[in-house]
Amino acid sequence: EAGVAQSPRYKIIEKRQSVAFWCNPISGHATLYWYQQILGQGPKLLIQFQNNGVVDDSQLPKDRFSAERLKGVDSTLKIQPAKLEDSAVYLCASSLNYGSGGAADTQYFGPGTRLTVL
Amino acid sequence: AQSVTQLDSQVPVFEEAPVELRCNYSSSVSVYLFWYVQYPNQGLQLLLKYLSGSTLVKGINGFEAEFNKSQTSFHLRKPSVHISDTAEYFCAVSDESAGGTSYGKLTFGQGTILTVHP
Numbered sequence: 001e002a003g004v005a006q007s008p009r010y011k012i013i014e015k016r017q018s019v020a021f022w023c024n025p026i027s028g029h030a031t032l033y034w035y036q037q038i039l040g041q042g043p044k045l046l047i048q049f050q051n052n053g054v055v056d057d058s059q060l061p062k063d064r065f066s067a068e069r070l071k072g073v074d075s076t077l078k079i080q081p082a083k084l085e086d087s088a089v090y091l092c093a094s095s096l097n098y099g100s101g102g103a104a105d106t107q108y109f110g111p112g113t114r115l116t117v118l
Numbered sequence: 119a120q121s122v123t124q125l126d127s128q129v130p131v132f133e134e135a136p137v138e139l140r141c142n143y144s145s146s147v148s149v150y151l152f153w154y155v156q157y158p159n160q161g162l163q164l165l166l167k168y169l170s171g172s173t174l175v176k177g178i179n180g181f182e183a184e185f186n187k188s189q190t191s192f193h194l195r196k197p198s199v200h201i202s203d204t205a206e207y208f209c210a211v212s213d214e215s216a217g218g219t220s221y222g223k224l225t226f227g228q229g230t231i232l233t234v235h236p
Contacts, residue, residue, distance in 0.1 A: 004161070041229070042228050045224065048223065091161055091162065105212065106152075106164065107164075107224060110161050111161040114159075
């Protein structure tokens with residue numbers, strides 16, 4: 001079974017530029033998550049989708065971050081404009097079905113995209 | 119709100135020695151508990167999880183963890199470590215109660231870097 005795919009793996013941009021990340025979840029997984037992991041910290045949830053609807057985006061800085069999940073499969077996360085403090089690893093995860101409880105909610109992570117903002 | 123505290127930021131140990139990585143959590147509701155491992159430049163890989171039932175949970179690579187509800191702990195153990203276990207380990211919790219404000223959302227600890235020396 002293929003895992004969660006993310007691209008690009010690395011990205012370097014200057015502040016005020018825009019950037020986009022792509023995620024393809026495990027086939028059949030209805031729930032998709034984007035996390036931000038700053039160096040030395042644990043991942044922090046940015047946004048959670050169930051199919052193509054948003055379940056939780058309470059920690060997404062909506063003035064500069066946006067995310068979409070068209071057709072309930074792939075997802076893109078965009079930052080515009082980027083700030084120095086956005087330098088982090090952006091992790092995508094998926095789970096079988098939000099709300100089913102237990103094993104179905106276990107999250108599987110992609111390799112991440114390391115963003116450096118200069 | 120939930121929180122997770124990993125009591126040691128770094129744990130150095132010699133090969134074939136036993137190791138324990140400590141995790142305490144705080145939550146007003148019942149939780150699911152997870153340990154993830156992150157190798158350099160990779161995403162998070164699920165080691166083990168506690169959903170219900172036996173409080174001693176066995177995972178991959180010889181790791182196990184014990185859920186202690188009274189002490190709100192979920193410590194990770196391995197009786198004999200290998201060089202290849204060198205990585206960062208994250209403890210995480212999610213709300214067990216469907217409809218709860220944190221349901222499905224993973225809250226991570228700060229991580230523990232395990233370094234195994236020859």
